[in-house]
Amino acid sequence: MMVIGIDVSKKKIDCAWLRDRERGKVKTRVFPNDPGGFKALLAWARQNTGASSEALHFVMEATGVYHEALAYALHQAGSRVSVVNPAQLRRYAESFGRRSKTDKKDSVKLAWYGTTQQPQLWQPEPEEIRVLKALVARLEAVEQDIQRETNRLEKAEINEVSAEVTRSIRTVLAHLEAEKQRLIKEIDQHLDQNPGLKNDHKLLETIPGVGPVLSRYMTVMLRSRDFDCASQAGAYVGLIPVHHQSGTSVRGRSSISKAGDNKVRAKLYMATVVATQHNPRIRAFYERLLQKGKCKMVALVAAMRKLVHICYGVLKHQQPFQAQAPTGHCA
DSSP, X not given: OEEEEEEEOSSEEEEEEEEETTTTXXXXXXXXXXXXXXXXXXXXXXXXXXXXXXXXEEEEEOOTTTTHHHHHHHHHTTOEEEEEOHXXXXXXXXXXXXXXXXXXXXXXXXXXXXXXHOOOOOOOOXXXXXXXXXXXXXXXXXXXXXXXXXXXXXXXXXXXXXXXXXXXXXXXXXXXXXXHHHHHHHHHHHHHHOHHHHHHHHHHHTSTTOOHHHHHHHHHHHHHSOOSSHHHHHHHHTOSEEOOEETTTEEOOOEEOOOSOHXXXXXXXXXXXXXXXXXXXXXXXXXXXXXXXXXHHHHHHHHHHHHHHHHHHHHHHTXXXXXXXXXXXXX
């Protein structure tokens, strides 16, 4: 298997192939980050390595949305693809004392990482999940615009600015509200057209504290990847505790990893606040932690993780929420 490291940016992709590992010889090339560049990259990789598309393994960082089109194109060509968490690559590089960051060096680090660490293979999300994910993201963006315009309207009214400005803000708000409702209908129609997703969405809503908004986010998250257990899902959201301790003298304050999507964590936070009052399993868990002396925020984060586990269990067993039910923990 021939490994090609790729550093992806908005306009270009920097590639590196370890031509001779023993001597540290590397062959590099830069291509545009567009469909033409993807084809040129595959041709370059096949020509230089002498390997078929199926025998090529491309390793890249997760870089927002810039890597996604390339990953799909390479996967469709039959090649293996790995998308690495930037934090993992950084720790790997620091273990060798390499802290500088340039595109070419990053592509070489990715090539070494793929060769020595055997990263997990990336799998594309099902089409119905990709569509739902895009619709949910767009709805989130429109809601943020609504909040910004609402804040501007409030400020304009307090400062008694001209009627024309206030009218303009109200006009924009009306358009945004209409677009929000249209997107919600689009999401509902998409769920209706995909019975499996619709069933998942309804099952999640049986959990006290999980409303339509969090249900959409959790459906996307839990169906976009194959989690082996609930703990993996909690870790993916970034809710696993990170301890800062060394020997007996260094005992730093613990925190959560925050490795996942902060938008999902924000929705989980609000849902968990409600769940601590209305969900019997979450409430009992939360109160038990408080009785053990945990501070409210630590207990709340643990309850957020518990809520993710419950969501995972409901979808895994395809059963509505029950006060006493398995959540699918790792063995």
